[in-house]
Amino acid sequence: MTRAVGYAADPRIRFAEWLPWLAAVAGFFLLPEYLPLGARILTYVLFALSLDLILGYAGIITLGHSAFFGLGAYVAGILAAKLGVTDPLLLLLAAACAAGALGIATGAVILRTHGLTQLMLTLAIAAVCLEIAHKATSITGGADGLSGITIAPIFGAFKFDLYGRTAYLWCLALLFAGWWVTRKMIYSPFGATLCGIRENSVRMHAIGVPVYRRLLTAYTISAMLAGLAGALLAETNQFVGLNVLGFEPSGELMVMLILGGVGRLYGAFVGPLVYLIAQDFLAKQFPEYWYFGIGLMLVVVVLFARGGILGIADRIVARARKYV
């Protein structure tokens, strides 16, 4: 990689980095009928961002990231549906704390292992979470899903309306906060050590970086962000189903991130956007071909276009510059 990334790059926010936010605000005014889809995209962007932090930057391969997303969704859902906690901010906080606790507990274990064992452990942890959600029907609703979630107005003033306007802006605000934190982290010395660990963890050990502690910190923060995204999903949908947990949603999220470009901040923005819009248009009409298509896309991206959409864009820009 020749591009200056992370700590070595200029940490000031460039003009182009404001464009996604402008587009999101413009979308709010221009496409009112697509706001529910928009809220879903924003939620998944936050979720993908959390995966990008550990997969793209720290190089931890996980097949079970949905455990945190699902835990966040279920914590928020159960608190709201069964215990009468309806303040949206409080729910997000509780979900992030729960996911963070699971992150630090499981991270402390899996980050000591490597390779297949690590893959297997992440998968097993997600499977345990799915199994619990499936079998503890009295709390989680089991296979029927958790319904009856009521959410109070945000700060007591903004009610979640039928058209998804509040939900959209709420997701946008939280994504902005998540992006801000993640971006700060990536452009910090901490982010630089994460990239170093991804490239060569032995050398990072040798120059005195506490590798395990850095990875654990990143893993926990990522788990909290994923939990936040899960809680957002529960709040905006007012329903939590089993499909937020297990191997398939983890795989799907990976597909989104890879499609956008892994290991780059905005890959997590482009991937879910393209994926979810394509899904909205194609998946209902051709469900089987849709699955075949994303599988094929994944294979093609891995074999021929490892940087995803943004990687291709980079190459086109680089080639164009050569001729100008």
Add this chain to the structure above:
Amino acid sequence: MEVFLSSLVSVAFHGIAYGMILYVISVGLSVTMGLMGFVNLAHGAFAMAGGYVLTSAISRFGLSFPLALALAFIAVAAASVLLERWLYSRLYDAGELEQVLFTIGLIFMAVAAAQVTFGMLQRPVLLPDYLKGQISVLGRDFPAYRVFLIAVSSAMIAALWFGVERTLWGAMVRAAVDNRAMAQSIGINTRRLFTLTFALGSGLAGLGGALGAEIIAIQPTYPFEHLAYFLIVVAVGGLGSLRGPFAAALLIGVSDTACKYWLPQFGAFFIYVATIFLLLWRPAGLFGRRV
């Protein structure tokens, strides 16, 4: 007491049958991971393909059961040679992430292809008459098909172990698992060895999927649903070994059957928890070498 004893025997019997199938399916995965260092998450797709070959060969083309089994092995092995040559071999030197993503992509494609071709419902297995009914051993009745399944799997496993431990091909495989560069430099054609071993492992997965179609139902989501079990067998057993996964598969087969029989309300919960603790205790698996 008598009731408990008979349920104990029944659980052990069904557990062993299930474990055998798990082993026949997963052993190829253990060898490909040990030999080529390739994380092939799509291994379950080969098992599913074997199951579909068996059921279609019997119901559409009227093949006899043993012939259909052989066909499942041959067809899946042949298809895997093409896949290995065209696709897998490009990624031998790639990172773990690329391999994981690539094989997840293959799973998605296999699931979709199975849905389009065979529909969402699970495929029934038409057993021949001589495999239906019960066989009575020591005053107890055992389903004939499970007895057949255990016998065939045992024969396959014996042949495989003999092949790996007593033949020249096996010696080459073991040499390449231990030290690929060294094996290459003394003139072993590791490229061809990889292809052959991959085909054998995938063929066995196809055979296992076909044999076990009655236990592990053949349906499009098969590669997703059972992936965790195949990986557990390999991770708990230890990479690149033959005996480790065997012990692990029997252990998982019996304990999973026991859990589902006595504690159905917990489902597979205990298996996953036990796997987590086992891997914490021995990260390289029960019989794996420390890395």
